[in-house]
Amino acid sequence: MKTCHHPRPEVSELPELTRRLREQSRKITGPRQAILDLLQAHPHPMTNKEIHAALAGEGCDLATIYRSMHLLVRMGMVKRYYFADRVARFELVTQNRSGHHHHLVCTQCAEVVEIEECFPTELEKKIAERNGFKNITHSLEFFGLCPACQTD
Amino acid sequence: MKTCHHPRPEVSELPELTRRLREQSRKITGPRQAILDLLQAHPHPMTNKEIHAALAGEGCDLATIYRSMHLLVRMGMVKRYYFADRVARFELVTQNRSGHHHHLVCTQCAEVVEIEECFPTELEKKIAERNGFKNITHSLEFFGLCPACQTD
DNA sequence: CTTGATGCAAAAATTTTGCAATTAA
DNA sequence: TTAATTGCAAAATTTTTGCATCAAG
Numbered sequence: 387m388k389t390c391h392h393p394r395p396e397v398s399e400l401p402e403l404t405r406r407l408r409e410q411s412r413k414i415t416g417p418r419q420a421i422l423d424l425l426q427a428h429p430h431p432m433t434n435k436e437i438h439a440a441l442a443g444e445g446c447d448l449a450t451i452y453r454s455m456h457l458l459v460r461m462g463m464v465k466r467y468y469f470a471d472r473v474a475r476f477e478l479v480t481q482n483r484s485g486h487h488h489h490l491v492c493t494q495c496a497e498v499v500e501i502e503e504c505f506p507t508e509l510e511k512k513i514a515e516r517n518g519f520k521n522i523t524h525s526l527e528f529f530g531l532c533p534a535c536q537t538d
Numbered sequence: 539m540k541t542c543h544h545p546r547p548e549v550s551e552l553p554e555l556t557r558r559l560r561e562q563s564r565k566i567t568g569p570r571q572a573i574l575d576l577l578q579a580h581p582h583p584m585t586n587k588e589i590h591a592a593l594a595g596e597g598c599d600l601a602t603i604y605r606s607m608h609l610l611v612r613m614g615m616v617k618r619y620y621f622a623d624r625v626a627r628f629e630l631v632t633q634n635r636s637g638h639h640h641h642l643v644c645t646q647c648a649e650v651v652e653i654e655e656c657f658p659t660e661l662e663k664k665i666a667e668r669n670g671f672k673n674i675t676h677s678l679e680f681f682g683l684c685p686a687c688q689t690d
Numbered sequence: 691c692t693t694g695a696t697g698c699a700a701a702a703a704t705t706t707t708g709c710a711a712t713t714a715a
Numbered sequence: 716t717t718a719a720t721t722g723c724a725a726a727a728t729t730t731t732t733g734c735a736t737c738a739a740g
Contacts, residue, residue: 413714413719447722452705470677472624490669499669505678509655514682517642517651522682525622526657530666530674565694565739599697604730702731712721
């Protein structure tokens with residue numbers, strides 16, 4: 387895994403997120419703050435195991451992480467991704483970065499790049515109509531060899 | 539899950555597949571034939587559990603199915619998909635149906651429709667170049683409510 | 691015969707759950 | 716005060732592995 391910078395966003399979104407938690411009569415606990423903090427600082431999909439490892443300092447139980455991720459996904463604050471390996475990865479949904487976007491993942495070192503492009507809307511609409519489906523969405527991820535790994 | 543027809547292809551691809559197995563000094567055993575038969579008759583991604591259940595008659599061990607799918611994927615005879623639920627699904631790669639295609643899956647009843655459309659090649663190339671990636675591929679699946687489930 | 695494959699059972703890995711104790715509101 | 720949350724341990728799943736036996740080539 388490559389090192390990569392995780393610049394904190396200009397404005398933290400945590401106040402807004404905690405507000406929404408409170409709104410649902412959820413509590414702002416240590417573990418939850420730590421998880422949200424981490425996800426904000428690391429704007430790429432993370433597995434529960436990675437989150438657990440990263441939070442080794444504060445000692446947050448793995449079960450708590452599983453439960454938190456379920457909750458955050460249910461509340462729409464986190465989006466769950468599946469890349470090539472049946473492991474769920476979680477990424478914070480922020481106002482800066484739209485909830486819907488895609489990733490380009492290095493098959494060697496797992497580096498992740500966020501992608502602007504999306505599947506053409508008209509084409510998707512056509513697919514939905516031709517098959518009579520409603521409320522169509524898609525999952526789309528790219529895989530390849532990143533620059534650094536091409537030389538190895 | 540909706541019932542769906544599984545018309546056998548005009549020409550069975552099994553002889554070719556078994557030939558390739560033999561070529562790799564693999565053996566054509568009962569379980570393997572049953573699995574290939576099943577995958578050919580059911581041209582949609584199936585989970586190992588589904589395969590195991592479908593083969594309840596011949597009594598094929600689940601461990602054997604796991605091992606077989608690993609082998610078949612490694613040999614390129616089967617393609618592995620991940621839909622929305624972190625469960626691996628396997629589909630036979632045939633000459634009729636190209637190995638690369640996508641699916642439209644009903645979020646309610648799990649019906650699967652095969653999709654012709656693909657992510658635009660030029661756009662993908664652009665993404666690869668802009669990020670300096672090589673050997674880029676993608677996974678792309680669509681989700682929505684199928685006609686039957688819209689009335690429920 | 692020889693080597694790969696199978697079934698079975700055990701082990702490993704992953705995810706969920708029950709519950710008493712804790713803590714935010 | 717009280718309702719949600721946590722940690723811990725146990726349970727439930729899912730996947731892999733060791734090994735003696737079996738069978739395809």
